[in-house]
Amino acid sequence: AQSVTQLGSHVSVSEGALVLLRCNYSSSVPPYLFWYVQYPNQGLQLLLKYTTGATLVKGINGFEAEFKKSETSFHLTKPSAHMSDAAEYFCAVTKRGSQGNLIFGKGTKLSVKP
């Protein structure tokens, strides 16, 4: 069965600092991978996704993630945090060859200090 592990339920960074949110997955076949962001009292918004091709994926708001098959990881990064980045971030996976339901991690809440 597939699963997604997000290390750290809460990450706090200073404004301008590097943001690193960790995601590891378990899957018997290479999956499709997604990062979603959820602002308070809002639905989820897609930040970026990896399906095929280049393993470094760029998304919205300056975020990017790198698919590393050998490490079964898909960590999310942003070089310089902004106050508006404060939100909850979810990593998700879907399995090739299946009906493809998204399996979400438990989420990481990002706080940005001024």
Add this chain to the structure above:
Amino acid sequence: EAGVAQSPRYKIIEKRQSVAFWCNPISGHATLYWYQQILGQGPKLLIQFQNNGVVDDSQLPKDRFSAERLKGVDSTLKIQPAKLEDSAVYLCASSSGQLLQETQYFGPGTRLLVL
């Protein structure tokens, strides 16, 4: 382009009562999903529709939850009777097709509190 619409945004009921949530997906989107998001957890799929047919309802507690998507557009999710553990945010999402890599677009959710 209008996003996924959901109503109501908030609902408070007592246990054993019934409740219904409504979702209007993005126009033209064939696939519609209902997720349950319990506090502190990621969303969990309850049911997936392709047009007006059910693709996956394996995680839907069918003794109390039901969902329909008449005419392949709007959808309603019902809980009857509600339990305390049903307190959660119910998210509706839609995508244009059924391909695994397609983006799902989420509505703002309905926050349910069962007392």
